[in-house]
Amino acid sequence: MSEEETINKAWQEFVEFIKSKGDRVTRARQIIFEHVMRRHDHFRADDVALKLSGGQERVSRGTVYRTLALMEESGFVRAFSDGDTHRHYEHVYGHKHHEHFICEKCGKFIEFENPELLEIITRCSKTYGFEESSHKLVVFGLCRDCQD
Amino acid sequence: MSEEETINKAWQEFVEFIKSKGDRVTRARQIIFEHVMRRHDHFRADDVALKLSGGQERVSRGTVYRTLALMEESGFVRAFSDGDTHRHYEHVYGHKHHEHFICEKCGKFIEFENPELLEIITRCSKTYGFEESSHKLVVFGLCRDCQD
DNA sequence: ATTACTGCAAAGCATTTGCAAATGC
DNA sequence: GCATTTGCAAATGCTTTGCAGTAAT
Numbered sequence: 505m506s507e508e509e510t511i512n513k514a515w516q517e518f519v520e521f522i523k524s525k526g527d528r529v530t531r532a533r534q535i536i537f538e539h540v541m542r543r544h545d546h547f548r549a550d551d552v553a554l555k556l557s558g559g560q561e562r563v564s565r566g567t568v569y570r571t572l573a574l575m576e577e578s579g580f581v582r583a584f585s586d587g588d589t590h591r592h593y594e595h596v597y598g599h600k601h602h603e604h605f606i607c608e609k610c611g612k613f614i615e616f617e618n619p620e621l622l623e624i625i626t627r628c629s630k631t632y633g634f635e636e637s638s639h640k641l642v643v644f645g646l647c648r649d650c651q652d
Numbered sequence: 653m654s655e656e657e658t659i660n661k662a663w664q665e666f667v668e669f670i671k672s673k674g675d676r677v678t679r680a681r682q683i684i685f686e687h688v689m690r691r692h693d694h695f696r697a698d699d700v701a702l703k704l705s706g707g708q709e710r711v712s713r714g715t716v717y718r719t720l721a722l723m724e725e726s727g728f729v730r731a732f733s734d735g736d737t738h739r740h741y742e743h744v745y746g747h748k749h750h751e752h753f754i755c756e757k758c759g760k761f762i763e764f765e766n767p768e769l770l771e772i773i774t775r776c777s778k779t780y781g782f783e784e785s786s787h788k789l790v791v792f793g794l795c796r797d798c799q800d
Numbered sequence: 801a802t803t804a805c806t807g808c809a810a811a812g813c814a815t816t817t818g819c820a821a822a823t824g825c
Numbered sequence: 826g827c828a829t830t831t832g833c834a835a836a837t838g839c840t841t842t843g844c845a846g847t848a849a850t
Contacts, residue, residue: 528804528849550839564807569840586735590839605782608800616780621772625791626764633796634753641789647780676824676829698814712832717815738814 509521511541514580514597521578532563536571540581546592546613584640607647614647659689662728662745669726680711684719688729694740694761732788751788755795762795 505513518537519529539556540547549572553565572593575581581593584604603621605614621641629636653661666685668676687704688695697720700714720741723729729741732752751769753762769789777784 508763509811513743524803528806530849562807566808567806568719568840570805577839603776605777607778607782608785614780614782616776618772618776621769621776624766624769625771625789628751628764628769629753629791632753632762632764633753633764634791635794636791637756639789639791641773641787643777643782643784643787645777645785646783651783674829678824678830680831694816711831714816714833715831718830 507542510540510598514541518575518578518580522574527574531561532567533571533574535561535563536568537575537580538574540572540593540595543595544595548590548592582640584642586631605643605645607650608644609646609650610646612646614635655690658746659686662689666723666726666728670722675722676732679709680715681722683709683711685728687798688720688723688743689745691743694742696738696740715784726733728733730786730788732790753791753793753795755798756792757798759786760795 513535518533522529522533526547527646535556536552539552549569550565552572553563553568556563556568557565572581572583575595576583580595580597582596583591583593602615602617602620605616606612607614610612625639626636628634655764663682663685664757665773666681670677670681683704687700697717698713701716701767704711704716705713720731723743726732726740727742728745729739730744731739731741733739748765749770750763750765752763754760755762774784776782
């Protein structure tokens with residue numbers, strides 16, 4: 505499935521989500537949704553707002569924030585914070601769940617995954633009678649390139 | 653060792669840290685440091701500022717933020733974010749490293765720890781050639797009391 | 801037609817910063 | 826005495842909100 509097809513499929517699902525809430529499918533939401541799905545990096549809302557403020561079809565800052573919240577609610581993006589005050593996003597659709605290394609020197613994000621980790625988290629949750637819905641793990645340190 | 657003694661000891665270490673930087677040991681820093689060390693909950697900088705703005709020995713908001721940054725730098729507190737925009741702190745001194753459950757309904761923080769988790773994180777870091785210095789794991793979901 | 805969404809600009813809010821006065825060394 | 830720190834208040838920067846106009850159903 506090409507990226508274009510994947511995005512279309514995701515958009516259809518997002519449309520369903522919007523409709524199921526009794527909300528409306530709008531051009532602005534589509535522009536933002538597609539932009540975000542095409543990005544494979546970690547980004548901030550403000551950055552999306554900036555990128556979408558220049559083109560032919562402009563979208564306002566407020567709408568970007570509101571749509572990103574919708575996308576988070578529906579699980580198409582994941583938000584997290586790098587210990588800084590700023591919220592970061594990444595799109596989730598079609599990505600395996602993963603954790604992050606963040607390099608404290610160059611700021612790079614590196615993704616990794618490990619099935620055992622997931623098992624242990626599930627096991628710990630059970631032990632504490634906690635009903636897990638999601639988790640975020642970030643490991644801080646130095647990436648290969650930034651070590652002496 | 654009583655809490656009072658523990659705090660004194662920690663303060664001495666913090667003094668060493670400050671001096672090693674060529675910075676100065678001040679009354680304001682001591683007030684903030686001791687307040688933070690006496691708290692065993694998760695707090696925000698603003699909350700500390702508020703609490704310390706009323707007493708006999710008042711400390712300004714700006715100083716609280718600056719001192720908390722110093723304490724984070726020296727490892728006496730750990731900062732993290734709950735997915736919201738706000739930064740949360742907890743003091744670390746004399747606490748075992750632990751992870752958190754955060755209840756999405758009542759907002760409660762529950763601490764847990766698991767040695768296997770640490771091993772796996774270390775192992776993953778090695779695999780990726782990443783030099784780990786710290787990590788943060790938060791599991792979101794529902795605590796026992798908030799499940800139906 | 802009705803109701804929700806958008807764009808804009810203003811408001812919010814936690815955090816940071818500039819500067820004169822105070823304090824540590 | 827000199828450099829750093831403090832307190833204050835103003836500034837910052839990301840995010841949210843109110844509102845009047847616009848678009849979706």
